[in-house]
Amino acid sequence: MLSETRQQATHDVVAVLPGRADDMARLGILLGHDEPIVTVIGKYNHGKSRLLNELIGQEAFSVADKRETVKLADRVHQGVRWLDAPGLDADVGTEDDRHATHAAWLHADIRLFVHAGKEGELDAKELALLAELLEDSERTRRQTLFVLTQVDQLASESELQKVIGAITAQFPRIALNAVSSARHRKGVDEGKKLFIEKSGIPQLHSELDGALGRVPAARTYETSLLFTEVRDELAQLIREREASLEASRSLQRQQRKAFDQGLANVIKKVGSDIEVMLEGLGEDFASIPDTAKDAYASTAGKRERAYIQIAYSRGCIEIDSFLAGHGVIGLPSEQETAARALNTVMIAVMGVSVKFRKDLRRMFCTQAGREKLQGDFTRYYEISSDRKELAVRISETESSIDALQKASTSLNALEVMA
Ligand SMILES: Nc1nc2c(ncn2[C@@H]2O[C@H](COP(=O)(O)OP(=O)(O)OP(=O)(O)O)[C@@H](O)[C@H]2O)c(=O)[nH]1
Ligand SMILES: [Mg+2]
Incomplete structure (x- = not known):
C-alpha cells in the first residue's frame, strides 16, 4: 500500500516538477526504513x-x-x-x-x-x-x-x-x-x-559508529525536509499559476465586454445612418428593369442600386475597421476559400452585395437583424487568433493547476502514511 502511494506520488510530482525526481526517489528510500x-x-x-x-x-x-x-x-x-x-x-x-x-x-x-x-x-x-x-x-x-x-x-x-x-x-x-x-x-x-x-581502521570505525548513531535523526530530518520543500514548491507554483489564470480570465472578460459594447454601438450607428439615408431617398426605383438602350445611361434604378450599395459598403467599412481593431481580420484557415479576396469575416457574414432597401433595413434596422450581426461577428471574434491563443493559454493553465493539485494531494497522502 505504501509502495503504491509512493509510486503514485512520485509519478504525480515528477510530472509537474521534473527537477524533483531525485528528491522523490530519495524520499522513497527514506520511507523504506x-x-x-x-x-x-x-x-x-x-x-x-x-x-x-x-x-x-x-x-x-x-x-x-x-x-x-x-x-x-x-x-x-x-x-x-x-x-x-x-x-x-x-x-x-x-x-x-x-x-x-x-x-x-x-x-x-x-x-x-x-x-x-x-x-x-x-x-x-x-x-x-x-x-x-x-x-x-x-x-x-x-x-x-x-x-x-x-x-x-x-x-x-x-x-x-x-x-x-x-x-x-x-x-x-x-x-x-x-x-x-x-x-x-x-x-x-x-x-x-x-x-x-x-x-586507522579502528578510529574510522568509531567515527562511523558515531555517524551511524546519528542516521535515524538525520533521516527523520531529511524526510520532513523533502516533504516540506516539495510541498512548498507545489504550493508556490499553484499560487503563481492561479494568479496568472485570474489575470488571463479577467483580460478575457474585459476584452469581450469591450468588443460586445463597441460592436453594438457600431451596428447601431450604421443602422441609424442607413435609416436617415433611406428616408431621404424618396421613391424606390430598384425593381424597374433597365432596357438594352439604358446600358450606358444613368437610370433611376441604377442610381437607387448604387445608393444602396454605397450605404451598405459604408456600413461594412465601419464595422470592418472596428473588427480589425479587435484582431478579427481573416477567416480561420479551415473556412478559407480559394478566392483570397473573399476570405474576410465581413464577406462571410454579410455576403458580397445588397441591392434592395428591404434587405438593408432587415440587416441593420431591425432588432433581429442587429442581433444576428452581433452574434455572427462575435462568433468570429472568439475564433480570431489572439482570442483563441488566450483561450488556449487559459485552458493550459487550468490543466497545469489540476496537475499541480493532483501532485499535492498525492504527496499529502504519502506524508500521512509515512
Ligand atoms: N598498499 C596499499 N594498497 C592498497 C590499499 N588499499 C587498496 N590498495 C590496493 O589498491 C588497488 C585498488 O584497490 P580497490 O579497493 O580495488 O580500489 P577501488 O577504489 O575500489 O577501485 P575501483 O573499484 O576501480 O574504483 C588494489 O590493488 C588494492 O589492493 C592500502 O591501504 N595500501
Ligand atoms: Mg572498487
Whole structure:
C-alpha cells in the first residue's frame, strides 16, 4: 500500500516538477526504513572496495590493481548496508558507471569520500565533488566522512603530514581519517595489534559508529525536509499559476465586454445612418428593369442600386475597421476559400452585395437583424487568433493547476502514511 502511494506520488510530482525526481526517489528510500546505508565515493583505484572489506571484516567486494568496480554491489553486515560503487572518472567511466554512482548517491546515508594519500592533494574534480557532498550534507544532514587511504604508501610520517596539510588547506572544513587497509589486513592476519591500531581502521570505525548513531535523526530530518520543500514548491507554483489564470480570465472578460459594447454601438450607428439615408431617398426605383438602350445611361434604378450599395459598403467599412481593431481580420484557415479576396469575416457574414432597401433595413434596422450581426461577428471574434491563443493559454493553465493539485494531494497522502 505504501509502495503504491509512493509510486503514485512520485509519478504525480515528477510530472509537474521534473527537477524533483531525485528528491522523490530519495524520499522513497527514506520511507523504506531499511538499515542505514554507507557508501564509498572517489576515484578508481583509490582503495574504496578494499576499505569496505576491512571495515566489515569480509572479502565482500572485489579488489584489483585496475579499474575494478563497475556496478553497485552491496552487503548487509551488522545492521548496516554497505554499498560499493565504481570510481568516479568521467574520462574512463561508462553510462552504467554513472547510473551506479547516481544510485549510490541516492541511497547512502553516510558517504565515505575516499582519496589515496599517495596522490597528494585533491584534483579539481574531487574538490568539486567534495564541495557538492558537503553542501548536500548541510541541506539534508546526510553525512560525509573523508578517508585518506593507502597511507602506508607514503614514505614517512612527515610525508603524510604534508599531504594532510595540503588537503586541509584546500578544504579546511573537513576532518581527515587517515587509514591503511593493507596495514590493517597485516595486523589481523598476523595478530599484530599495533598494526591494527596504526592502520586507522579502528578510529574510522568509531567515527562511523558515531555517524551511524546519528542516521535515524538525520533521516527523520531529511524526510520532513523533502516533504516540506516539495510541498512548498507545489504550493508556490499553484499560487503563481492561479494568479496568472485570474489575470488571463479577467483580460478575457474585459476584452469581450469591450468588443460586445463597441460592436453594438457600431451596428447601431450604421443602422441609424442607413435609416436617415433611406428616408431621404424618396421613391424606390430598384425593381424597374433597365432596357438594352439604358446600358450606358444613368437610370433611376441604377442610381437607387448604387445608393444602396454605397450605404451598405459604408456600413461594412465601419464595422470592418472596428473588427480589425479587435484582431478579427481573416477567416480561420479551415473556412478559407480559394478566392483570397473573399476570405474576410465581413464577406462571410454579410455576403458580397445588397441591392434592395428591404434587405438593408432587415440587416441593420431591425432588432433581429442587429442581433444576428452581433452574434455572427462575435462568433468570429472568439475564433480570431489572439482570442483563441488566450483561450488556449487559459485552458493550459487550468490543466497545469489540476496537475499541480493532483501532485499535492498525492504527496499529502504519502506524508500521512509515512
Ligand atoms: N598498499 C596499499 N594498497 C592498497 C590499499 N588499499 C587498496 N590498495 C590496493 O589498491 C588497488 C585498488 O584497490 P580497490 O579497493 O580495488 O580500489 P577501488 O577504489 O575500489 O577501485 P575501483 O573499484 O576501480 O574504483 C588494489 O590493488 C588494492 O589492493 C592500502 O591501504 N595500501
Ligand atoms: Mg572498487
